[in-house]
Amino acid sequence: MLLVAKILAGLVLAIHVYIVLLETVLFKTRGRKVFGLRKEQVATLAPAMSNQGCYNGFLAAALAVGFLHPDAAVGHAFTVFGLACVAVAGIWGALTVQMRILYVQTVPAALALGALFLA
Template sequence: MPVFAQILIALVCLIHVYIFLLETVLFKTRGAKVFGIPKAEVESRAVAMSNQGVYNGFLAAALLLGLVYPDVTVAKAFATFGLSCVAVAGIWGAVTVMVRILYIQTVPAVLGLVALFLI
């Protein structure tokens, strides 16, 4: 796997570990501030955000497997799956929540896919 692809996969993985943490264990403190959730809504949104955070954790796990799995073919499959899911989720987030998600999630994931297959 090309080194540039590995760097991009690691970056996307780290972004999703951070998002996982913000949506789960840090939601009531840092996460709510980062996502612009009004204080009055933090408690009512905490469970849903935690659930959403777990999904981001699964994406990070797939990407991590793409980086460390010893069989190159399987590693590439995990990386492809993880990056593709992140790209689609980022598009959906940009359409339904805020456009900024497209740049935070989709752009790095698509660059990772390009690097994985074209470099």
């Protein structure tokens, strides 16, 4: 079960790295399409999306530390913290922005947390 938990946590990490890229460096091209925005909206939303991308970068960083920290207990704590933050952020995003966020962020994070606690 630990292997499943690590695979799921790695998937959540990869999703968040992609989200960071979409909200920052790819926002005006691929990000605009993924988020369903018109060209006219891009200039106005770019600063806010870049800021949001920064926050998502911190979520990805917490998960990366979970994988890379040499002390297993510290790594586990970072992983749990990162997954819990992703799950909560996904719930908030689903309530305030779009329900799809629940399935893209919260469900994978909750599955990873469940697998981690069962391991």
